[in-house]
Amino acid sequence: MGNPIIPPARPVTGDEEIEAVVRVMRSGILTNGPEVKGFEDDFAELVGGRLCVAVNSGTSALHLSLLALGVKPGDEVIVPSFTFAATANVVAVIGAVPVFVDIEPGSFCLDPAAVEAAITDKTVAIIPVHLYGHPADMDRILPIARAHNLKVVEDAAQAVGASLDGRPVGTFGDTACFSFYPTKNSHAIEGGMIVTADEGLARTLRLLRSQGSLVAYQNEIAGLNNRLSDVHAAVGRVQLAKLPAWTKQRQENAKFFDAHLSGVGVPPVAAGAEHVYHQYTIRVGEEVEGGRDGLRARLAERGVGTGVYYPTQVHQLPTFLGPDAPSASRISGSLEHTEKAGREVLSLPVMPTLTQQELETIVAAVNAL
Ligand SMILES: Cc1ncc(COP(=O)(O)O)c(C=O)c1O
Structure with missing residues (x-):
C-alpha cells in the first residue's frame, strides 16, 4: 500500500454535529427557528456584538450586501482578482462592473494604492477580501472609502477570528460576509453570515433573505429566499464553539x-x-x-x-x-x-x-x- 495522502483540507464532522442535526430534525422546527437566532447571537460575540443575519452561503451574504447597499447595474465595485470567483460574481449578477485591482505581495490582499487609483465617478463600493485568513489592510482602505463616499463590504469568508490590532475582521465594513462551507475554519455544511452595525441595513438584509417579508405574506420589498435552515444553523453553532x-x-x-x-x-x-x-x-x-x-x-x-x-x-x-x-x-x-x-x-x-x-x-x- 502507498502512503495515505494527507488531504489539503479535512472538514470535521463530529458526533456533536450529527446529534445536532438529529435533534433539530426531531424538533419539527426546521427553518426560521431558534437555532438560526442562536447562531446569529453566538456569532455576534465574535464581532463585537454587531448585528448578524444568517443566510444560506457566503455568496448570498455578499449578494444581499450589495443589494441592500443599493449597488445598481452599471455601478463599479473595486475587487481583487486574486480571490474566489464569488467576490466578483456577485457584482456581475447585479449588472454592476467588477473593477479588478492588484494585491500586495505579502498579504495577498488588496493593495490600497491600487484601490485609490481605480476610483472613478462610477465607483460605489470596495470589497476587500481577507484572503487565506489574513486581514486586508483596512487601516488604509477605510480612509480611502470615506474620502470618496464608497461603501465597504468585507469578504471575510476565509477569515473568521482574524483581527487587526485586536479589532476583529467583520467590524470594519458597512457589512462583512462570512462563509460556512465545509472546508472553512468552521462550517455549517453550507451557510453564511452578514455582519453590520446599521439597524436599518440589518432589517433590509432580513427582508431580502426572505421574499421581502419579516412576517409571512406581508411583503414589503422584492426579495429572495436565501434563508439558512435550523439544521445548518445548529451544526454551525456546534462548530463555532470549537473554533x-x-x-x-x-x-x-x-x-x-x-x-x-x-x-x-x-x-x-x-x-x-x-x-x-x-x-x-x-x-x-x-x-x-x-x-x-x-x-x-x-x-x-x-x-x-x-x-x-x-x-x-x-x-x-x-x-x-x-x-x-x-x-x-x-x-x-x-x-x-x-x-x-x-x-x-x-x-x-x-x-x-x-x-x-x-x-x-x-x-x-x-x-x-
Ligand atoms: C473569498 C471567498 N469569498 C466568497 C466565498 C463564497 O462562500 P460560499 O461558498 O459559502 O458561497 C468563498 C468560499 O467559498 C471565499 O473563499
Missing part, C-alpha cells in the same frame, strides 16, 4: 512550518495582524525544478496533498475575459502581483486535525524537494 481551539491549532501548525520549512517563501504576517491560516500558502519560485506545479506533483507522490487557490485569476476566467465576455468588468492598473502569485502559490495542509507526524511528513517532503 477558538481550532484557530489556535492552525496557528501552532503555521508556527511549526515557519520554523522548519526551508527553500520556499513562508507567508508573512503584517504588523498588528492576527492570521487565522484558513490556508498556509507558500510561494514556490520558478527556480525550483518544475516550478510550483512540479513541486506539487512530487509532494503528491510523497503523500502530501496541496491546493492552488486559485489556478486561474478571476479576471482571466471566461466569465470576464475579453471584449465578448458574458459579464462586463474592468482592469485598473497592472495586475503584476496577482499574476505572479497565481504562478507561485501553493497551500499546504494546515487543518487543526493534523497530527505531529503529518506535520513532520509535510516539512520533510517540502524540504527534501
